[in-house]
Amino acid sequence: MTTRGMSRSLRTRLIVAFAAVSLPVLLLFAGGALLYARTVYLGLRQQTVREELVANIRTHVQLTGSLEGLRPQEPPPEERGQPPTAPSRGRVEPPPLIVLDPQFRVAVAATGHPQGLLIPVADRGNLTAVTLNARPVAYLLSTGTPPRPDAQTTAFVRRTAGLLLLAVSLATGISVLLGAWFSHRLLAPLRTLQGGVRALTTTGQAAPLPEGQPDELGELLRAFNGMSAELERRRISSRQFSADIAHDLSTPLTVMRGTLEAMKDGTLPATPERLSRLQTQTDHMIQLSGDLRLLSMADAGDLTLKLRTVNITELLSDVEETFFEVARDGGVILGVNAPPDLHAQLDPLRVTQILHNLVQNALNHTPRGGLITVAAGLHGVAQLRITVADSGPGIPPEQLERVFDRLYRGDDARSVPGSGLGLSIARTLAEAHGGTLTLESVPGNGTTAVLTVPLNS
Ligand SMILES: Nc1ncnc2c1ncn2[C@@H]1O[C@H](COP(=O)(O)OP(=O)(O)OP(=O)(O)O)[C@@H](O)[C@H]1O
Ligand SMILES: [Mg+2]
Known part of the structure; x- marks a missing residue:
């Protein structure tokens, strides 16, 4: 994989990681918010239904003098814009509120509560009196059945869910954009390093890279700069070494050749002193070449010790x-x-x-x-x-x-x-x-x- 490809896939992975972290959190929050909104809305709706029922009872009693003929407070499910609910676990639930007359008998028939049924004293704990001129004209019995969402509630929940889904999509989009921006910034030092490595590979030299932040990637850039400076130092010193060696070999060899030529011509007598000096110089050259051989063996890791x-x-x-x-x-x-x-x-x-x-x-x-x-x-x-x-x-x-x-x-x-x-x-x-x-x-x-x-x- 090329370094460019690697950085790109690293970037994709970072963006996916951003989205993968934010999406479940957003969905969890959205789900919670939806549930909360639904509960609050349903509570408010129930409150309204109860108030409407109380007002209904009062008007009815005022007009007719009794509860007789009072319409059931809950429209059938079809009217509420819902298919008839399947009875939960084979049992049909009563409506949340039952209207009782002042003698605690069921005034309006409801599921499981036929008209005229006397509510036993033990079950009268959850009663709310509906009064007219300070006189109870009816009681409302809470059956404990959880309120069922009506068409309005369902519409509200749908609308809210739609809005929340839009918000989640927007937030995910933003997190992907932020991820792209962050990963771009995060990977900038790697791109710089990539440039430095490429320069070092192709030209053998790299200008010092900007070291950026004092974090791990900055540390990497500093390490690269250190390495490239060391490589440069070694390159110069090895060039210098070769030049010095060439000089160290050629100077005495030129002198020796000159002396030998002069001796051959007879311009310089081959005295024992001159010959001895030539021998010393030859010994020095032998010593030098031996030293160089030893160093090159050590460099190549071929130096063996006889321990x-x-x-x-x-x-x-x-x-x-x-x-x-x-x-x-x-x-x-x-x-x-x-x-x-x-x-x-x-x-x-x-x-x-x-x-x-x-x-x-x-x-x-x-x-x-x-x-x-x-x-x-x-x-x-x-x-x-x-x-x-x-x-x-x-x-x-x-x-x-x-x-x-x-x-x-x-x-x-x-x-x-x-x-x-x-x-x-x-x-x-x-x-x-x-x-x-x-x-x-x-x-x-x-x-x-x-x-x-x-x-x-
Ligand atoms: N004991 C010392 N006192 C002062 N200077 C020293 C001493 N030992 C080494 N040096 C310095 O370090 C330099 C390098 O020493 P090194 O032994 O590598 O080379 P050299 O002695 O000049 O030549 P050769 O290759 O023959 O050893 C010497 O040229 C000298 O300047
Ligand atoms: Mg020495």
């Missing part, structure tokens, strides 16, 4: 031995400090490579009379921590965040050979062990490299 249990004290002693003479020649004291029985499971060659890098860096930056300490210990219960601390000039904060970048070299490092890959390789190897490598430095107060590796990598 085994290693005595850390011995490993540090080997490092000390390797650099002992160089340190002594540079007038630097190199000290190693590790508890006697410290063991960890790691790749000794790779960890040695990390430590050589760190100690070489420390030696490069520690002046005569300085001190370099390599110390090992436990970090928590499951981590090995090795630090390489020097008493050199330290690293300024703005450089500290760049020293792990590939090919980065500080200005002060130009005097010593190197390619600027040492720390990034060391960190890659530490991470391959599931560990970390960080540098802490206070300018003027030395630098400490901190390597942590799980005891069981």
